[in-house]
Amino acid sequence: MKINGGCTHIQALTTLRVAERRECAECVPIGARWVHLRTCQECGVTLCCDSSEHRHASKHAHTTGHPVVSSAERGERWVFCYPDGTFGRY
Ligand SMILES: [Zn+2]
Ligand SMILES: [Zn+2]
Numbered sequence: 001m002k003i004n005g006g007c008t009h010i011q012a013l014t015t016l017r018v019a020e021r022r023e024c025a026e027c028v029p030i031g032a033r034w035v036h037l038r039t040c041q042e043c044g045v046t047l048c049c050d051s052s053e054h055r056h057a058s059k060h061a062h063t064t065g066h067p068v069v070s071s072a073e074r075g076e077r078w079v080f081c082y083p084d085g086t087f088g089r090y
């Protein structure tokens with residue numbers, strides 16, 4: 001796949017992981033709500049964005065070291081690397 005822009009983490013992606021469920025895997029068990037969803041490109045888990053109260057995707061990136069997420073929102077075609085703060089578009 002071709003991704004425009006981004007860091008070495010983003011350019012290293014060969015296939016794009018897509019959300020299996022359109023819900024935050026960590027908000028659902030605690031009854032919390034989210035704003036937007038992101039899918040980890042390392043393990044495939046879908047979690048909530050930094051505009052959400054719990055910022056689970058960001059916490060996941062920090063605790064696991066999985067750097068890159070994709071937007072799981074319909075019509076959005078971009079990936080983001082947390083440690084580098086860079087976007088790539090596809
Ligand atoms: Zn990176
Ligand atoms: Zn969440």
Ligand SMILES: [Zn+2]
Pocket residue numbers: 040041042043044045060064066
């Ligand atoms: Zn992950």
